[in-house]
Amino acid sequence: MKEDWGREAGNIISNWARKHSLWVLAYGTGCGAIEIPPTMTSRYDAERFGISGMATPRQADVLLITGYLSVKTLKRVIRSYEQMQAPKYVIGFGSCTINGGMYWDSYNTVKRLDDYLPVDVFINGCMPRPEAVIDGFVKLQELIASKKANGWIRYQENLDWYRANQKKVIKNWNMPDYNW
């Protein structure tokens, strides 16, 4: 019993720490990338929430999917996601990540992001305003604190399902087979 309590306390502390330093992988995947500079810079200043850009996947905690993903990008995004270290979170940004958005009949974009990657928070809008982006991060922080942001665990558990979906649209899967 005592051990569990100790682990629990450790979790709370580490989640508190994680929540306050969300490093975002700077990958402008879709057109939503245009609202990221305003969010990060002086007017909206997301850094006061501990949100900061990070160039490499290895050091990043959050993968921000800024809008639609073309099949070609999806491949790279999966690769970036696999390189990130757990715990890692995915934010789906804009209506095109939810149900196709305005690219619903495009032959080259995926429609439901959560079929391919475990999304922790969806932000609605086309474009979402910087306030909405920050709101999404705040939501993610809450989820982390309450231990509900466990998309990465979901991904590990249902890897076969995710992988099958991914392989369905990516025809030439010439990536290393990341093995959880």
Place this chain on the structure above:
Amino acid sequence: MKNIKGVFLPFSALKFLGKKPHTVRYPLEKKKTAERYRGFHYNDIEECIGCGTCATICQNEAIDMIKIDGIEPKKGDSGLRPRVDNGRCCWCGLCVEMCPTGSLSLTDQYLQTTPDPESFLLIPGVDHPEYGEHKSFVKDDEIRLLDLQRVPMRELDGAERVKSFAEVVLGYMQEEARREASRCVDCAICVTACPDHMHIPEYIAAIADADDELALKYIYDNNPLPELCGKVCTRQCETVCAISHLGDPIAIRWLKRYATEQFPDPAVILNPKIAEPNGKKVGIVGGGPAGLSAGFYLALRGFDVTVYEALPKAGGMTFAGIPKYRFPEDSLDKQISYMEKIGVKIKTNTRIGKDISFEELEKRHDALFLGVGFHVPYRLGIIGEDLKNSIQAVDFLREINLGNKVDVGDKVVVIGGGNVAIDAARVARRLGAEVTILYRRRVEDMPADWEEIEGAEHEGVKIVPQGIPLEIIGKDGKVAAIKYGMAEMVPDPKGGRPRPKLIEGDEHTMEVTSVIGAIGQEADYSFLPERIKEKLEIERGRIKVNEYKQTTIDYIFAGGDTVNRTMDAISAIADGVKAVEGIERFLLGDKNK
């Protein structure tokens, strides 16, 4: 040297460290969005009519029309309401610009962040009714995508009109019709109001698409008298038209008229397939719209149909009661000759009970359809009604339409406010008389079409509202003057529309040469034998029928004014069409069973 300066210049930025930041304080303080911000949707559920135009224009197919508890479909309302998939929407606001009622708007709400991807369906107005307080992007009064103005109809000038019985409305030219038809948003709300449920959006779309033949096919699918409807219909469709909520309704009637006028002989275009004769015979009493429609579709389905008409020409009230400047005789001839081509036998000048007995009819036919209409006028019930030149509007119009001369003198008063009254007044005006209409209620209470009232006024007909006739004063056995009292409107204690009440002492006398009564008609069932009359359920002059227009006697069907209260041609046609189904079921059995 320049470079040295360039090394130190950036440090001047340090002075901004002391300045107040312009950071938006969040989450403590949310930046106020602009007045026109396009955020989530809000829909005024009460104002929305479920036309689905928003769903049609949405390029993301983000809007679904769905059934919502508590909202029932009714006339002018499909009963559906939009639901927005926020996982599709791009908040372009085209739906708001296109909304014909102006019920849809965008709000200044934009925050929705959730881990649940299934929660992005929003029924505007039902979910988050508080958004109603946050309306932001609304329809502009000036800038619209929908054309709210009707293409004007060319008409004869008032002074020109009174000289002859030439048709007043001239009809759309091809280009005008295309323009008018292309205003339509194809929502089909009009179908809910049409008694006959014509395929209105389809034929309007065909006209807009420059395919008049297709339009005609759609029109004749369930209306064999479209030229009549194109000219004199009461057009309930236009009263509920989606566009009418903010602008002029689509001129559905004129477009139908346009389509039918394009083809001198509909048979050539439609080339209908007539079913093999099935040996069943149907007799139709009364050649009005109800009888003719029933006859038309029965003949198409292989029945042997005979129409018995008392007057020298078929058409019923549309022939005898509608003046020629509204519905010219050759239009009627065209429709009737098409019917005869299909195989409908029309026996004119045949009055049941006089030229042929009812028993004979029963013997000749397997089923009968009664569409005798209301031709007996109500009496005014005042002194002097039996004087010479005190006549009834239906008789007056019939005589004129039959080509007989009626001398009304030069000063006529018409009593009543319905379409018949206006018709009588305008006909009398064409005979050269000065005409006054005397009506007990206000002008806005008149049951006549506003267009007709306007037309009459345009032609110089004077309307005296709130005037109640008291006595017709005669001289030498002829009408000489009419005494009438003015009335005030008092609220009805039972909650009905306000009633006129005579003002004591406010009486006037007007010198007139003729008085035309037009306060309504009733049916004449004297041709029916007593045994039939006993079995039929007749309630306040109307025969009771079931859904398929079948009376309590199974082989007798009825339709038109004889059974329904709306007293217009399109309801009569609808009855006729419906009765065809009933007769087919009765004689051939229910195929669907």
Place this chain on the structure above:
Amino acid sequence: MTQVEKETTLYLGPQHPGITGNMMIELKVTGDTVQRAKTHVGYLHRGFEKLMEERLWMQCFPIVCRICVPEPDPNEENLARAIEEIEGREVPERAQYIRVMVLELSRIASYFLWMGGQAGSMGLYTMPQWTVGDRDYILDLFEELTGGRVYHMYIWAGGVRRDLPDGFAGRVRRVLDYLEERLTDYDRLFFQNALFLKRSQGVGVIDKDKAMEWGVVGPPLRGCGIAHDVRKDEPYEVYDKLDFEIITHEGGDIYARAMVRRREIEQSISIIRQVLDKMPGGPVHNPGPNPLKWKLPAGEAYVRTESARGEFGYYVVSDGSLKPRRIHVRGPAYVHGVSLLEKMLVGANIADVSVIMNSLGTCPPEIER
């Protein structure tokens, strides 16, 4: 010890902070020097041109602004003008003035974003903080005028969607005054910065003689000292009634392009002021037919606009039906970002790759649409 210069392949992007948007450059390098470069695009391909063939004419307007993210308005204006030309529809004069104002505002906004990117690519991180923050004031104006911050959907066939709100002109002037004042700060911080001068002068040079043949347009062309600007060559809207000059700068290097843009910001401010002074009253929209039954007559048109990156063109073909037959978009970055960039990177330093990219204003979404 002699070092064998071995050729290595270096993939820059698509996930790389120095890349403008989502694209990739495959570099063959020896040491620090790029020997060959190849651009890979298509990461943002949505097939807009295909999607528009399935949509009504009116439904195309919300789509086209997504083609170029930093500067959506030339797209709307171009499509609207192409449709108006095919249809022969007149645009009210007030609407034309408003369009010019919107286009110039979006040009300033786009240049502000570019300034941040250009400085950021050299490691000067104060600039993005300032310029992006200041650009937000223009976005506020857009939000007030159109209801959208980034995607406006404001210009459509026949005019613009809404008239100016009350007192809008005054607020525009206030923002312009502020931005004009800020330009001095930018000069000190960036345009006169020794680091910027060192890294921009003589770097990324476009050959003046070849520039036109290579299809260089916009500020990069004017940075070669060649005075061409669609606003002057083929004046559209009301540009012929406004007083401005084509701005050029000799050199053809990153610095020249930066200076052209720097001075064009001032020029745009002056154009908007003229627009606000001259703007007549009257309607702002000449209505067309019901969008659901709007058939454009058969015909074709190519219209061009001077966007912040150069000539933006739309080739619109109508076959007389409810939907477009073909809409082909010519983004300036199509040429700049692929064939020109591949040429310019040869011989460049790896560290200069993203600086050169930024100076061309490469915008991937308009390359692949």
Place this chain on the structure above:
Amino acid sequence: MNHEEHIINTIHTTFKSAEAEIQRKGRLLIRLRSDLLPAFVSYLKNYLDFNHLVMISCVDWMEDNQFELVYHLYSYAQKVHAMVKVRLNRSQPQAQTILPFWDQAGTYEREIHEMYGVYFEGHPDLSEFILEDWDDIPPMRRDFKTREFVNENYEWRKGREDAQDVRRTISERYDEKLPQFNNDDKANG
């Protein structure tokens, strides 16, 4: 004589088969046989000063079984835009590259090859440009139905199946039997 007329006259004297017209001020429309194209554009470039290749468009005229390549050229000096159009057989679309005259033409041709399947003779690299691992017919062809493709390859989010069609709802409620007129008899007759 203005620029446009002068250019048209010059073209007609050299290329007899080219049909040139002035579409409006500052814009020419020239129709040409496809095999003449490289010679023609190099003539425009070198002798008539059309040195700016704006873009190359392709239009699918499926009904005529033809592709139309439109070469947009611009002359800064004369401020004239020329649209040079050639038609290709849609079943075997093939054209000659104009890469020797403009480097950037290569990119446009690569895209047209990818999106329409037009083969450009003499182009060194017609590899995949925008798409990746595409194995369907070229997507910009009109016989490629993007909505069908999407329905086959991607899944929609559930929850929207209860959507109703307004027209059908109304006609069902009022027992209106909506006829279906196929336009076959019209097309045949």
